Amino acid sequence: MASIHSSVARANSSIPSAFAVYNSSFLDILGHAPKLDLLVENNDYPFAHEASVYIPTSDELFMSSNMFTDPTTNKTTIKVSKVSLSKHPLTAEIVNTTIPMPNGGINHDNGIVWTAQGDMNDKGGLFQMSAAPPYNSTLLLSTFHGRQFNSLNDVAVSDDGSIWFTDPEYGWHQGIRPKPKLPNQVYRFDPATKDVRVVADGFGRPNGIAFSPDQKVVYITDTAETVGDGTKDNSLPAAIYAFDVTIAHGQPFLTNRRFFAMPGEGIPDGIKVDTDGNVYAGCGDGVNVWSPGGVLLGKVLVKDGASNFSFGLDGRMFILNENKLYAAQLNRRVQGTLVKSRK
Template structure:
C-alpha cells in the first residue's frame, strides 16, 4: 500500500472529475492537487496508441501509432512520434525509423528498446533506438533459433540487463504477418550471451509486462478478450497474472502463476509499477491502479480508455488515447521504475 511524504487529499475532500477512488490509499497517489488535461490532439491518424516512453534527459515522449493505412503508400503502417512535452504548445514530429511496425517500448541505455511486430516480408523483433536525432535504430534479435517471432508486443528490462518480452499473434490476425510459427509466449533475451529462452506460456494473447521494484514479481497481462480481428470474446482472459521471479539452478524462472487482477472495463494492456510496488494498467476506462496485494485503489478515467501510458517527472503521467495525449498530475513524489535502465 502506498505511503508518501507529501500532503494528499483526504476522504472528506471532493475528488476532481477524471478520477475515481476505491480505496483510501489512492488519495496518497493522487496527491494534493490532482489534475487531468489533454495536452495534444491529432485527428489525422491514431498517433498515440502504444509505447509511451518518457526520456527524462530530454523531456521527450516517444509513442507509436495504431496501425493505419498510409495515404501516400496505401499500405498498413505504424509510425513513431517524438513529443516535446515541455513546449508551449506541446508539439510532435514523426520519427523516420527502421523499426518494423513498432509497438511497445521501454527506456534502455539512454534510448528506447522497441518491440517491432514485423510485416509479411520482414521479421519482427527487438530494436535499440537512439533518443537523439536522427534516432538511428539497431536490430537486436528477431526469432527463436531459426523460427521468427509472431509479432512482439511489449518489453521490459531487468536490472541484470536481460530483456523480457511478450509475443502474441495480433499482427497475423490483422493481416500484416505470415501464419505464426511459434506459440503465444513470453521470452527472456540475454544481450550478453544472445541466449533467448521461453519463460512463460499458456496465454491467449500475452501483452503487457512489468517487474516489481524488488524484482521478486513479474506481471504479465493476457488480453485474449480482444481477438485482434476487430472482434471480442468476453469469456476469454482480460487478466493480469503475477509470477514469482525465482532463481533455480542459477537461472531465472517464473513460478507460482496466479491471478493478480481483472479489470471491470476492457483489457489490461500496458503495465507499469511505481516505486511503492503499485501496479498500473491501461484499460477500457482509463488507467486502473492496484496495490501490490491486488486491491483496486482507484482509476484515472479517460473516455474510450487507453492502451498505454508512462510516468514523467514530478508525479506527471502521460496517457495515450489514440488521437489524444492526456497529462495527469499525481503525487509529485511518484517515480518511474524504468529510468534506471
C-alpha cells in the first residue's frame, strides 16, 4: 500500500514521505510545509517512551523512559528526562524524582501530574511534580479505598479540576507489580474532595485517555493486544473507544460507549485531541489522526512507531520513539487542547 493514496497523492506529490494522507482534510492539518526532524537520539537507554509533557513557559519537554536495567544499581527502573528545547545542542537530561516507575503525565497546576506504576516495594498512584528544580513531588492518591492500584498508565485532567486515569495490569505481567487486586478500569479523582470512583470498566488493558475540546466526550484506548509479557494476541482489542460525559445527580458518568477507531498497525497508545476535535494516537507506524467522526485522515510516519507524543506551540508536535525524539511541524494553526499557541 502506498504511503500517500490515490488522487490525494497525485495532487500533493510534494508532501514529504514522512506524512501519509488518507483524506484531503489532512492537508489542512499539515499546512504548506510539513516536516519531520530528529531532535535527540540517545542509545544508552530508551529515554523517550511515555508522557511527553510540554511546558510552554520554559519551552521544556518532560518524558518518561521505557523500563531498562540501571547499570549502576542493576535494577529495573524508569527515568524521567527533560529536554530544554531552546538550548543547543539538545540533550535529554535525567530529572531525579522519588516517583516509583512513572509512566503517563499531563500539565496540571503549573507542574505535571504523573501516573506512577509502582513496584514490588512501593505503591503506585498519582503524583504532582514541580516542573522546576528541585522537582519536588507530592503523592495525591495511592489506593482505591485501601486496595492498591494495578499499574497506573495514563492521565487526563477535566476542566472541573478532576483527574481521570487508566489502570491496566501491565505491571504484573512485566514482573514489577504484585498480582492485581482490581479489574482493568478507569477512574476519576477529585483533588478537592478526595473522592475517587470507577468511571469505566470492561477493558482488556485501558491505556491512553483524552477529552474532546468541549469536554463532552472522553476517548480511551484499549491496548489488550499487547499482553504485557512480551507477547501479542491479535484477537484482543487494539482500539479507541468514545464515551459521552453525562451529568447525573451532580456527578459525571461515562455513557454511550462506542467503537471509535482502530489503527492498521500496532496499538493506539498515547492519545491527544486538537482544538478542532481531531483525535491523534501513537501507533505502530507513527502518529495516526482521525476526524471527530472516526475517519482516518492521515499519519505522521515514524519507523518502529510511537508510544506517545505531545503538541507544542505553533503547530509543533513532539513524538517519542524510544531512543529518539522527533519534532513534526504541522500547520501553525494546529493546537492541542492542553497547550494553546501564542496569539
